[in-house]
Amino acid sequence: MPKRFVPPNDDVCEVLQQRLYDLIDLASHAKQVHWTVQGREFLALHQFFDNVNAELNEHADIVAERIAALGGQVKGTIQAAAKDSHLPDYPLDVSSAPKHIEAFSSSIFQLKMLVRASAKLVADLNDNGSADLLSELSRKIDEISWMVGAQMEPKTREAT
Numbered sequence: 393m394p395k396r397f398v399p400p401n402d403d404v405c406e407v408l409q410q411r412l413y414d415l416i417d418l419a420s421h422a423k424q425v426h427w428t429v430q431g432r433e434f435l436a437l438h439q440f441f442d443n444v445n446a447e448l449n450e451h452a453d454i455v456a457e458r459i460a461a462l463g464g465q466v467k468g469t470i471q472a473a474a475k476d477s478h479l480p481d482y483p484l485d486v487s488s489a490p491k492h493i494e495a496f497s498s499s500i501f502q503l504k505m506l507v508r509a510s511a512k513l514v515a516d517l518n519d520n521g522s523a524d525l526l527s528e529l530s531r532k533i534d535e536i537s538w539m540v541g542a543q544m545e546p547k548t549r550e551a552t
C-alpha cells in the first residue's frame with residue numbers, strides 16, 4: 393500500500409495560519425461596524441458590513457481548510473486570532489459612519505498588504521495551490537477595500 397503523501401508544508405501552513413488570524417479578526421471588525429454604526433446611512437452600512445463579515449468568514453473557511461488539507465493543525469478560535477492578529481485594534485468607542493469607514497479602511501489596508509506579500513511568499517515556496525488561493529483572497533480584499541473606500545466622503549477619500 394503506498395504511503396500517504398504528506399508534503400513538507402510547515403512554512404506554507406504557517407503563512408496561511410497568520411492570514412487566518414487576520415481574517416477572523418477582520419470579520420469581527422465588520423460585525424462591530426454592523427452592530428454599532430449610526431447615522432443617515434445606517435441601513436446601507438449595517439447591511440453592507442454584514443455581507444463583508446459573511447465574505448470574510450467564507451474566506452477564513454477556505455484558508456483554514458487549505459491548512460487542514462496540507463496536514464497542518466488549524467488554530468481557528470477567536471482567542472488565538474486576538475492574540476496573534478496583525479491588524480490594528482479596532483476602536484470600540486466609534487459609532488459615526490465616517491469614523492467606522494476610516495477605521496475599517498485602515499484594518500483592510502493592512503490585510504491587503506499582508507495577503508499580497510503572503511501570496512508571493514508561498515509562490516516562492518513552490519506551493520502554487522496556496523498561491524492561487526491567496527491571489528483569489530487578494531482580489532476579494534481589493535474589492536471589499538474599494539467598496540469601503542467608495543463610501544468615504546470624496547473630501548476624506550482625496551486626503552488619504
Ligand SMILES: [Fe+2]
Pocket residue numbers: 426442
Ligand atoms: Fe445582524
